[in-house]
Amino acid sequence: MNRVLGELRKSPLLWLLIFVPVTLAGERLWPERHTLLFLLSVLAIIPLAALLSTATESVAERTGDAVGGLLNATLGNLTELVIALTALQAGQYLLVKASIAGAIVTNALFMLGGAFLIGGLKHHEQQFNRVNARVQSSLLFLAAVALVVPSLVAQVDGRQAITQSLSLGLAVLLIIAYALSMVFSMKTHKEAFASAGHAEAAEAPWPIAVALITLAVVTVFVALVSEVFVSSVQSAAETLGMTPAFVGFVIVAIVGAAAEMTTAFSAAAKDRLDLSVGIAFGSAVQIALFVAPLLVILSYVIGPSPMDLQFWPGAVVMVLIATLAATLMTNGGRSAWFVGVMILMVYAIFALTLFLLPPAA
Numbered sequence: 001m002n003r004v005l006g007e008l009r010k011s012p013l014l015w016l017l018i019f020v021p022v023t024l025a026g027e028r029l030w031p032e033r034h035t036l037l038f039l040l041s042v043l044a045i046i047p048l049a050a051l052l053s054t055a056t057e058s059v060a061e062r063t064g065d066a067v068g069g070l071l072n073a074t075l076g077n078l079t080e081l082v083i084a085l086t087a088l089q090a091g092q093y094l095l096v097k098a099s100i101a102g103a104i105v106t107n108a109l110f111m112l113g114g115a116f117l118i119g120g121l122k123h124h125e126q127q128f129n130r131v132n133a134r135v136q137s138s139l140l141f142l143a144a145v146a147l148v149v150p151s152l153v154a155q156v157d158g159r160q161a162i163t164q165s166l167s168l169g170l171a172v173l174l175i176i177a178y179a180l181s182m183v184f185s186m187k188t189h190k191e192a193f194a195s196a197g198h199a200e201a202a203e204a205p206w207p208i209a210v211a212l213i214t215l216a217v218v219t220v221f222v223a224l225v226s227e228v229f230v231s232s233v234q235s236a237a238e239t240l241g242m243t244p245a246f247v248g249f250v251i252v253a254i255v256g257a258a259a260e261m262t263t264a265f266s267a268a269a270k271d272r273l274d275l276s277v278g279i280a281f282g283s284a285v286q287i288a289l290f291v292a293p294l295l296v297i298l299s300y301v302i303g304p305s306p307m308d309l310q311f312w313p314g315a316v317v318m319v320l321i322a323t324l325a326a327t328l329m330t331n332g333g334r335s336a337w338f339v340g341v342m343i344l345m346v347y348a349i350f351a352l353t354l355f356l357l358p359p360a361a
Contacts, residue, residue, distance in 0.1 A: 011050065013262065019044040020221055027228050038236030041229040042251065046258045048222050049079040053259035055214040058206035077103070077286050079222055080256040084295055086226040087248075091304040095233065098248030099256075100292045101147075101315040105322040105350060106253035107284035108140060111261050112326055113343030115276035119268030120337025128273040130333030132185075136281035137327040139181055143288030144320045146170045150310040167308035168300075171293030178289035243358035249315075250351050257283060273335065281326070288319075314357075318350050 023040040030036060080103050087095045119126050149170065154163045206214070237247050254261075260279050267275040292309070299307035311319075325346050329339055 034235035102249030102253035116340030
């Protein structure tokens with residue numbers, strides 16, 4: 001308990017935990033004030049995501065590479081997964097798909113571009129392991145292909161049953177590809193993924209008991225707050241002039257990745273760009289090859305109807321362009337602040353376009 005209290009005092013971001021009880025109480029006191037509940041739930045999710053990230057890293061440190069990699073795969077994007085599961089159960093498939101596409105694009109562009117910009121402003125030029133970046137960007141391209149195929153089949157054939165069966169098969173293939181990528185990077189070819197910059201100076205991890213208890217408790221609160229978020233997002237979005245697609249693509253993606261962004265930006269400022277690139281690409285790959293396929297499979301169990309991988313054309317194009325942009329900008333293994341600016345501009349173009357020209361429901 002003292003360790004957790006110490007973290008609360010050290011990190012101002014965790015002070016936002018006060019909004020967790022306020023959000024849960026507000027749901028009972030003001031059930032009709034959807035915009036207020038939406039804003040409160042966003043503020044509550046940010047510190048919960050930070051606690052999840054820290055606890056997950058502590059457990060991974062104690063259990064070794066193999067189990068740690070599996071924990072990072074399942075818990076690294078737990079905030080986005082819980083929000084998506086809640087929306088999936090409510091049948092808000094547009095919000096689910098927008099959050100998936102948004103998380104991929106946000107991690108590959110916003111987080112990566114922000115890290116390059118912050119690191120470049122403090123250090124004239126930085127280096128990182130381009131082998132790791134190439135492998136991760138290749139996995140993103142694989143996921144982008146998996147998003148393109150169902151949309152093409154739906155346009156050519158037009159039968160929803162085929163699209164759903166194809167999406168289920170693709171979901172299984174993507175999870176297998178992700179598992180094999182973990183074996184490749186952590187077992188058979190781990191020497192190729194060594195840091196090209198400074199060695200990571202990690203802080204002492206939490207005791208395993210504290211980390212596990214924190215994971216269990218915070219997961220429960222994330223689920224409760226996510227219910228408030230999903231139930232209020234539609235009305236709040238209309239009031240604020242936003243569509244569920246924009247909320248999922250931009251708001252949910254940024255809020256869910258707030259803790260990871262903090263770590264990535266801080267690492268870049270300390271000239272540990274390998275860590276920043278690894279977090280950005282790793283999170284995007286987790287969403288594309290693990291979270292999205294898992295949601296397709298779980299939709300057969302908890303959703304009102306099976307969900308497919310057929311995204312609206314704009315989302316597919318954005319994921320493809322984000323993958324190509326991230327690949328192009330990381331190909332040389334070097335970065336400067338203007339590289340970050342160019343990547344962030346691509347993200348800004350996407351966000352502005354989606355705000356002004358939302359997809360059909």
